[in-house]
Amino acid sequence: MSKSWRIANLSVAEDEKVKGYLELPTIDEKLPAFLVNGSEEGPKVLVMGGIHGCEYTSIDAAQKIGASLLPSQLNGKMIVLPIANPASFYARSIYVHPKDQKNLNRMFPGKEDGTDAERLAYWLNESVFKEVDYMIDLHGGDMIEALVPFTIYHVTEDEKVLEASKEMASLFDIDYVIGSNGQVPGSTYGCAAEQGVPAIIAEAGQQGIMSEEHSLLLQKGVKNILIFLGLLEGEAEKSDSTFLSVFDWYRSDTKGLWYPAVRIGDAVAKGRVLGKLVNEFGDTVKEVVSHTEGTVLFLVSSLAINETDPLLAVGA
Missing domain, CATH: 2.40.50.100 (RNA polymerase II/Efflux pump adaptor protein, barrel-sandwich hybrid domain)
Incomplete structure (x- = not known):
């Protein structure tokens, strides 16, 4: 049986699921979180949405993933943060944190004594990223953005992390997979990958509209990755994606x-x-x-x- 698991102020016993608010030092907002501790040992996985507060389709997808997972289904442990940037979500603030006007997805690994977005990035990295084996960060078109669904992985010098990230990115039913050579500094997936954690971003949905179709696409892709990693039973489905550099x-x-x-x-x-x-x-x-x-x-x-x-x- 798997052992109990703690992330910051939240803990979950073996073969149990907890819904609660993640409290991070120096951060005013509390982050809604699902912790699921499976009935068998396995990898620890983070799924996030809402790094950008108006990317509603990805927030919906992460929330539904967290709500649907059962410990009895899981070989491993998962933390799901559907709204990782609550201040931006409730302020309906595109791109940036409303208090310092900085893009959270350019701030990682953050600063302990920095501005609001820098501190949030710091504590997410210290308290969550460093406690997992894999990371899936869900995004989509912000209120003023249209996009074709795509996934991104970070091209790191660590070949093992690189290959695992590339494989994860290819498991969505999405046409385009991009290997990023650091064109987006300070990103979640780049920060995690450089610390040895295979990580990707998956983008679907656009223009601040909650798309059920694209939410389901993201949900299916995440569950396909969980099957590939051995957390869920089944056979992972391969997609015929076009790889871009x-x-x-x-x-x-x-x-x-x-x-x-x-x-x-x-x-x-x-x-x-x-x-x-x-x-x-x-x-x-x-x-x-x-x-x-x-x-x-x-x-x-x-x-x-x-x-x-x-x-x-x-x-x-």
């Missing part, structure tokens, strides 16, 4: 209005005009041109754009 991000260098000339899923050639930025009088300030040949995976749908805001990303 380039995730080419485009950001605005000015404040203005954004008019994309492409849609998500479009194939684009190098040199194609992807959209234009205009000023408040309608004068074109800049045309955004593709650096690569690939597929538009992510696209900001907001007319209003601030300096340094993302505009779109092309996978190649």
